[in-house]
Amino acid sequence: MRAAVVLRSVIYRTLAVALAALAVLSTIMPAPAFAADSDQSVKTVRVGWLVNNEGFQDGTPGERLSGWGYEYLQTLSYYTPGWRYEYVSGTFTELMDMLEAGEIDLMPNISYSEERAQKLLFSSNPEGTERYYIYAKPDRDDLAKGDPQALQGLTIGYNPDVMQTFVGQQWLTNEGITCTYREYDGGSVLFDALANDEVDAVIMNDTISSPDASPMFYVGSSDYYFAVPKSRPDLMNDINAAMTSIARVNPRYIDEVKSNYSAQNSGSSSLNGPERSWLKANNNTITLGYITGKLPYCNEDEGSKIEGSLASLATTLHDKFGITVKTVAFDSYKMMSKALSKESIDVALPVYRDYWFAEQTGVVQSISLGTISLTAIHTGSNLNKDLQNIACTKSSFVNKNALESLFPAATVTEYQSDDEAFDALRKGTAHCIVAPSSRVKTIGDRYDLEDCETTELPDTCELSVLDFARKTRAVGNHQQGHHQCRRIALRKQFLLHVVHGPGIQHASIPLSQPHRHCSYPHRYVVGRHRPAHLGARARSNRAQKSRCCQRR
Structure with missing residues (x-):
């Protein structure tokens, strides 16, 4: 290292x-x-x-x-x-x-x-600095085009004697907009008037907002x-x-x-016109692909349904937007990526968030679902040396591309399964496996980590949702190709809005971060943990017990 x-x-x-x-x-x-x-x-x-x-x-x-x-x-x-x-x-x-x-x-x-x-x-x-906007309902597709002249003749609500009103009305005058103004006291009252169709738009700062209002035009700012x-x-x-x-x-x-x-403060979590059109064309359904066997994040239960913390994403889509969510489990990222490219699924999760890798592979990634801490499961007493030889699998959250980015000097070997990776660790072919810290307990339930050193790393990574973004060639004729590209564009826009937006972003998806109460890296033992600076726990007297053998 x-x-x-x-x-x-x-x-x-x-x-x-x-x-x-x-x-x-x-x-x-x-x-x-x-x-x-x-x-x-x-x-x-x-x-x-x-x-x-x-x-x-x-x-x-x-x-x-x-x-x-x-x-x-x-x-x-x-x-x-x-x-x-x-x-x-x-x-x-x-x-x-x-x-x-x-x-x-x-x-x-x-x-x-x-x-x-x-x-x-x-x-x-x-x-701090507050920014001023003209807000309107998300379904005002005429205003969403960004042309201020669409505001001509509308009724616009405002709060009296506040800076955003002075700035907003001056902006409207400068743009040559003639409109009717209606006064309201209080920001929430103003947004209620918008929701109740008493006004077409409102002038407001970004201090407060409403889930049913979209910022359409930026009009200024002040400290x-x-x-x-x-x-x-x-x-x-x-x-x-x-x-x-x-x-x-x-x-x-x-x-x-x-x-x-x-x-x-994050703007609207409601759907706009193109997003509603895409959903209508797809029977108000999204098909979500995920990697199974990755608790506490996601797994396929006995009823073939997704379980784990990321299941709340599907729940939020249904509860917030009334969307039917179909889920498909995959054993590897390769299989899931293939399904995504063939459009048999609409989105895939969870994946390591990396803009460069996303560009190279032709995918669109969402904002972060959460930041996860990483733990090194290694066989020796020298962490730096062990991190030179890392094993991973095709279904690892922290996959080969992520590991090569995080540890550019390391040799990273990809195995077909977790069993093969841990077998390589036991035999000494590999010296380290890097996993999300919150998965160490789950891994320890299957593999004996008692004779391994398990140390939390300063490195972290983010998880996101992917959608396929490659331009599709026209098939048969130009119009058919145009519709295909339009379908992908609408799906991409929906992914960016729904997964990026406050409806999901603030869904409190619990990507748990265990043992963050002190600043030391930790060695984990199944059922408990120990700060690394206190020294390694005494080795088991089972001298013949091999390291990292699978619990049958």
Whole structure:
């Protein structure tokens, strides 16, 4: 194994320990400084709470609260001297009036303007950037073509006195669009008006969204800030210092906390016209191919149905879109790829996600279904040496192409079956097998790993769904070839939308990652695990027991 891998492993562990230490220190250090200081008075901070802003500020004050805006406020309070929040509900217009009058002390997510700056103090650094869109229902195929002139004469909803409305209306004017405007208070109310056909489209930012609305036109963006009355410079000093401390620990904090609520920010999970047409032409059915014998991810049960964590994909397609899902089990990726190319199945899963390999083999891959950690099952005490000679099978999640990408200096040998691969490991023909960490227990139920070293690697890989994408030659005549290519294009579009979209992306497909509670690689024993730094477990006294022999 090359030295770079050893160095990378050390760096990964060092970074993990350092980040964990920073996170712990950043959590506990403010407590002695503020709470334990008897001279430190508590600051009650009256913060504006926007009603009808699901995803950003969820819930009603006095009850359970959540949302990425709420989480940011809580994190901010961990770094500010003695802060205690008092939440005041209202619409945006009401809360801004109260803020300017000093009746509340803090508003998050406020766009800067010279007019507002005359009455308010803004944080030195922005919280983040919000983007503004004109949203419409997904079935508005006339708007989906991207021509702004399709907006002529429509009724467009908006929220009053907010930056996205100013920017959006200016964009419409610049495009020469004449339309009717209708005012609504609150983002959720605005999307409800769209859903109820009270308006044709709405102007809204990407802070909140709706599963039944699609962003059709991007109209602009602006940074947003924390804002306090000019009479409270003490609060702004606390905010600026706290934001600097948060950025020092995690510069991407706001992006990450927003992503936790991204189901509300990711646009539509409804089907558009071409997708519905494709489904109708295919009897509202998708045929899904998968590799069997790969629990906890997927397997064919006794009733010839898919079982395992990826079965939730089929369930979500049915529950969310009313799609009938047929499943076909395969023993190897070669057989599944052949079925995909012949269009006897529509999509295939799970596969190692690699854009270069996808391009070379003429397939389209979805976004990641999940990131999985990897474990090396090896026979010697020198992991670096054992990773020079790796065995895999034609049905391995981490297949030969993936292994050659992850370990370019290794010799990777592909075997017909798991039995042959483990037999090669036992005989010393191969020195290592790389598997998803969450499959080690399942593998250990079939093969005796007691005399093997099993070490979690710093490397990870992503799983995705594939669709065949090669251009099909015209068969018989040009029109027939055109229909064939159109069929593939529609299927590809459907794959990208449904599997990429929030209906599936946020289906919580459990690609389990066992034993992630510490930063050390682990040696696994069936039924329990042991950190590698504690040393190998004592070998069995069964001296004649061969390594990695199959459990019959």
